[in-house]
Amino acid sequence: MDSELLKGTLSLLILSLLSRKPMYGYEIAATVHRDTDGAFTWREGSLYPNLHKLQADGLIAGEWEEKDTGRKRRYYHITQKGRRALREKLKSWKELCQGVKRILERTDGQA
Amino acid sequence: MDSELLKGTLSLLILSLLSRKPMYGYEIAATVHRDTDGAFTWREGSLYPNLHKLQADGLIAGEWEEKDTGRKRRYYHITQKGRRALREKLKSWKELCQGVKRILERTDGQA
């Protein structure tokens, strides 16, 4: 997977996942890895700084939780501001796909 | 349009357009702008450096041409190496779309 293409989709997918239920970082990465059959393998060096930025921007909020196992995890949930940002990002993503499709369908198959 | 999402698609679309016929830089930008109803507006500061990089990597080649009008343009055409790269980029793009779709369709509509 060309990692350059991934840029910008990280925030979109994190917000999308958190719009369903609160999750912690490692769980988010594992979920995406599993659901894409390994096509998306987010690195910790990308994931955690991105979560911190989303929180700094007020799009998500996180709290430490200690389960009965004793392991500490930081659970994030999406905010109202985050839901608005998600709607915008979904719109941008659809525009991108449509735009790329229009250019490609004129030339695809000639590669 | 969230410019971060665009990253990586520039090379893909340039190669795709050039796979059909040789074009010059300004023509490429104008074509993309027109065909996407203005959704994609590539800046010169992105376009020309990208063309230079694609040429440096041997994926495209350019020659100066002076038309009857007297205006000089640098026409680029895709190379064999460029066609191979295009096939790879098309594959990556499809993987990206499929991966994003899988994650989104679990949560979309809840934004």
Place this chain on the structure above:
DNA sequence: TCTAATACACAGGAATCCTATGTATCGGTT
């Protein structure tokens, strides 16, 4: 004549993601 559009180019900066490294806990195996 003046302006907008055409056509190319580059320096500097912002944003994103990666590699590499570090810390610490938990569960299973030997």
Place this chain on the structure above:
DNA sequence: AACCGATACATAGGATTCCTGTGTATTAGA
């Protein structure tokens, strides 16, 4: 009991991409 892989978070530094801003020059139209 000791070890090791998986779990869980974090940060520094670097590579890459795209943008803003600026510069040069030609052409066509008002």
